[in-house]
Amino acid sequence: MRLYTDALIITNDSEDRVIEAGCIGVEDESIVFVGHTKDAPRDVEERISLAHRVVMPGLIVAHTHLYSFLARGLAPSVAPENFVGVLEHVWWRLDQALGPDDVYWSAMGGAVSALLRGTTTLIDHHASPSCIGGSLEKIAIALGQVGIRGALSYEITDRHGHEGAMAGMEENLRGMALAARSPGWLAARMGLHASFTLDDATLDAVAGQGCGVHVHVAEDRADVTASVERFGETPLQRLSRRGLLSPESIIVHGVHLTGDEMQTLASSKAFLVHNPRSNMNNGVGAADLAAMASAGIPLAIGTDGMGPDPGPEVMTALVLVRHEQGDPAAGWDLVRHAYCAGNAELASRTFGRTLGRLEVGAEADFVVRVYDPPTPLTPATWWGHFLFGLSESPVDRVVVGGRELVRGGEAVWLDAEMIWRACREQAGKLWSRW
Ligand SMILES: [Zn+2]
Known part of the structure; x- marks a missing residue:
């Protein structure tokens, strides 16, 4: 001992x-x-x-995107007008430019910086549409070399056609097989990007797998509007009707959920992961954390790739509640419970360990x-x-x-200087393709 x-x-x-x-x-x-x-x-x-x-x-990060790590300092040439513009001008250009080496070094850099800030568990949400097959294994290798726990998921989307979506689903199944070989260290969820980039056929295929999902829901009003226009249902209704809300599922953001949807989510016992800095950064609004907690939704806190540890995120969650409610006493126990109880419970549930x-x-x-x-x-x-x-x-x-x-x-076991140098070199190559 x-x-x-x-x-x-x-x-x-x-x-x-x-x-x-x-x-x-x-x-x-x-x-x-x-x-x-x-x-x-x-x-x-x-x-x-x-x-x-x-x-x-x-520390536990309940939702992040390791693939965004090499984007630090990268600025779009066009100023995005809204949230969808942010995706089109930044993240969808970045994810499409990612090759296998970028995926590996992003994960390596992201995991090392998290470890050095005291983070020991990450729940990741990955996208690299130009190299889907094998991408989760690259992340798993990096996490294993760094030595922290990580939950894998690939963001399925129909942005690149149904074939791309099915390749994403296959990659999630490969992620689950990898996780089964490293119990307690790796976990996996069926990742989905968001309702407004997912066709019915894809959601039906995912539902057929009968497993928990990890998906952005009602992050921006555009997700709700597009889903209602195209499918006649809100993002949460589309998931709920297919049985995709369960205690194994991770619902991210929920900025634009209605009271009824909060009840639906609460009864499913799926976790809702709140990422206040990302929401503020993208100008999408503020999730009503207090209403979600009163509805009985299990809450946790993620960074959405904004930083390596949840400390600043938790502080932002607190001041955002106070700012929104105009009440300098609001949110203390609420945010404490979301992080201290929520992140611990979500991680324990996900990895099958305390x-x-x-x-x-x-x-x-x-x-x-x-x-x-x-x-x-x-x-x-x-x-x-x-x-x-x-x-x-x-x-x-x-x-x-x-x-x-x-x-x-x-x-102790890694040469951080070498890793930062390799990340800089890899970022240079990635940025020139971007
Ligand atoms: Zn996210």
Whole structure:
């Protein structure tokens, strides 16, 4: 057993314990002890002191797009007029330009930057229409080399005809087969882009597979309008009628859901992943998080590719609720519950392991931060510390599945400089094709 001692531990467990001079014992991939250092087992192989450090569960990103990583700094030559313009001038040009090496290096760069910020689990949504077959394996290889957990999905779309859509479905099935070979480390969902780029025949074919989906829904009003005009149903109705809403499904955004649709979604027990920075960045509106929570929809928080860790996203979720409601007291428990309970539950459900909690039997996924709290850090105050300082504090160590992947803020097993150099070279090639 390896013991991490003398740390201030935020457990996010069922009792939401915060343990001063705390200790975590790790054996193989799991946590075997959480408690006070003075009560820890004596006969251990290794003891690592974490004085003046805070340990918390590894961060979880509930929705992201690793393929966007090499687009950092890339600006469209035409200013997009609206959300569909953003897709047409930026993301659909980018995804079409992606080749297998771009997919690999995007995933590598995205996963390493996430790891260095304390993220240990990512739920990814991938698109590369010029190289669909084998693309998820490229991502799986990168995730495996970095050592973090990742859920795979390929965004099926009819933008490139029905054949392209079916190739996307095949790739998702390959992703599921890959995930079955790495239980607990890889997971997979049937990815779908969004209702307005999906024909009925494609949705019918996906429904025939009988598995959970991962799909953007009502992100912009254009998704709703186009679906109603072409199919006579809203995006959520199209999914619901085909049985595609289930506890295994991940519905992303939901900015333009009606009250009735929120009820439908709640009764399906599918997760809704909120990505406030992306919504604000695209000018699509603000999801009504409070209404969704009151309807009983399980909520989680993603970054939609906007950044490597959920810290800034969680803060944005809070201030957006307050901004929208004109209420400086709104959202505190709502956003806390969405991230702390929601992301942990969604990740645990997706990977079939206990993730996002530091308790005996959970996977040993945690981040150690250099943070000497300047004010009392207790069960009642830790969320305030997280929002206003802890989430921005330097990362010292990151442990995933019992393996220490980051030490002293640096990747232990990877040559990060080499990876950034390779990413820059790959981005140069990608941008010239873009
Ligand atoms: Zn997205």
